[in-house]
Amino acid sequence: DQQTILVAGGAGYIGSHVVADLVENKYNVVVYDSLYKGHKQSIVGLKNVAFVKGDVRDGDLLDKTFKRFEPVAVMHFCADSLVGESVIDPLKYYDNNVGGAISLLQAMGRNGVDYIVFSSTAAIFGDPEVDIISEDTPKAPKNPYGETKLAIERMLHWASESPSSTLKYVALRYFNAAGAHPTRDIGEDHSPETHLIPNVMKAIQGSGGRLKVFGNDYQTPDGTCVRDYIHVMDLSQAHVKALAWMIHNDLSGQFNLGNGNGFSVMDVIGSAKTVTQREVPYDLAPRRAGDPPTLVANSVKAKSVLGWRPEHDSMDDIIASAWRWHQAHPAGYKD
Numbered sequence: 001d002q003q004t005i006l007v008a009g010g011a012g013y014i015g016s017h018v019v020a021d022l023v024e025n026k027y028n029v030v031v032y033d034s035l036y037k038g039h040k041q042s043i044v045g046l047k048n049v050a051f052v053k054g055d056v057r058d059g060d061l062l063d064k065t066f067k068r069f070e071p072v073a074v075m076h077f078c079a080d081s082l083v084g085e086s087v088i089d090p091l092k093y094y095d096n097n098v099g100g101a102i103s104l105l106q107a108m109g110r111n112g113v114d115y116i117v118f119s120s121t122a123a124i125f126g127d128p129e130v131d132i133i134s135e136d137t138p139k140a141p142k143n144p145y146g147e148t149k150l151a152i153e154r155m156l157h158w159a160s161e162s163p164s165s166t167l168k169y170v171a172l173r174y175f176n177a178a179g180a181h182p183t184r185d186i187g188e189d190h191s192p193e194t195h196l197i198p199n200v201m202k203a204i205q206g207s208g209g210r211l212k213v214f215g216n217d218y219q220t221p222d223g224t225c226v227r228d229y230i231h232v233m234d235l236s237q238a239h240v241k242a243l244a245w246m247i248h249n250d251l252s253g254q255f256n257l258g259n260g261n262g263f264s265v266m267d268v269i270g271s272a273k274t275v276t277q278r279e280v281p282y283d284l285a286p287r288r289a290g291d292p293p294t295l296v297a298n299s300v301k302a303k304s305v306l307g308w309r310p311e312h313d314s315m316d317d318i319i320a321s322a323w324r325w326h327q328a329h330p331a332g333y334k335d
């Protein structure tokens with residue numbers, strides 16, 4: 001019998017890619033999403049995928065959904081995830097992110113579901129002293145967004161440690177998700193879009209104005225910030241492997257997920273120029289508040305424990321896949 005996975009936030013950018021991968025890997029999927037940010041089109045046309053429109057803070061609807069579909073595990077992608085907005089409206093972030101996770105864990109408890117994969121983030125590390133970040137690098141979030149994700153990780157820890165608990169969890173700390181599905185017509189469409197790669201694509205297409213490069217006086221090789229961009233399909237594979245590992249071994253764990261290579265903002269612009277054969281119109285702009293100079297993952301643990309390996313470690317590869325999506329959908333899912 002195929003196992004069923006409840007994917008909360010499965011109509012979002014990363015969630016929709018994982019849903020497609022779960023189906024490939026012979027799971028049944030129930031996507032539970034309020035569509036407050038996601039796109040229903042991103043999950044249509046897939047066999048063995050059901051959809052429930054609802055908020056993760058709605059315990060009654062979660063109970064009905066658990067009873068109807070009897071999932072063995074949950075993947076939890078729902079969140080508000082804009083750093084700047086979290087500084088302005090922190091309670092919104094505690095409500096949706098922490099409140100949503102509490103509601104989901106309580107519903108899992110009421111319905112005897114023991115396994116959850118949680119979307120965490122490099123933002124839990126803040127501005128670390130080391131450039132290559134491993135699982136035990138000290139956590140010191142610099143904004144409410146990162147703070148809520150760390151609070152959820154701690155909550156998962158204590159909830160799984162409780163003597164009466166059978167809960168097991170995996171927290172996956174994504175670095176910078178990028179790229180799009182190679183064969184399905186899905187990709188990144190956030191509104192507002194704050195991420196570098198889609199903003200580079202939009203600048204090339206002339207739909208988002210000129211790109212702003214936020215600061216070129218950082219302590220990095222070319223002065224612009226360095227990040228670890230990880231292809232969304234590599235992230236997706238890590239979810240499939242983490243799910244199987246957790247259920248098979250009945251264990252919990254935390255894993256940093258990056259491809260281990262740092263690329264500066266100027267590297268990304270250079271690669272976009274090469275891959276698209278187009279100019280990237282950009283202007284230098286002041287630093288964006290709260291941006292650490294360098295964030296690169298050490299993903300040795302995910303490799304050794306989960307047997308995961310990122311397959312797309314070149315920036316050109318990531319940009320080419322993002323470019324295909326943006327060319328087909330210059331206005332995102334509206335096109």
Ligand code: NAD
Nearest residue numbers: 009011012013014034036037038055056078079081119177
């Ligand atoms: P996204 O906004 O595209 O997807 C989130 C989905 O959750 C959306 O479909 C939205 O409608 C849904 N949602 C939000 N709140 C909900 C609620 N209360 N009830 C039901 N549905 C709700 O975001 P994404 O870029 O795919 O990110 C997914 C997860 O990964 C988030 O938790 C984010 O914090 C984390 N993350 C993302 C990145 C990145 O680079 N995109 C990096 C690190 C961590």
Ligand code: UDP
Nearest residue numbers: 194195196199212213214225227265288291
């Ligand atoms: N960035 C930029 N212009 C943009 C968007 C981002 O210069 O329009 C920079 C940003 O300052 C950071 C890097 O690109 O140094 C990656 O930013 P993004 O928002 O994609 O991811 P983050 O690392 O903040 O999660």
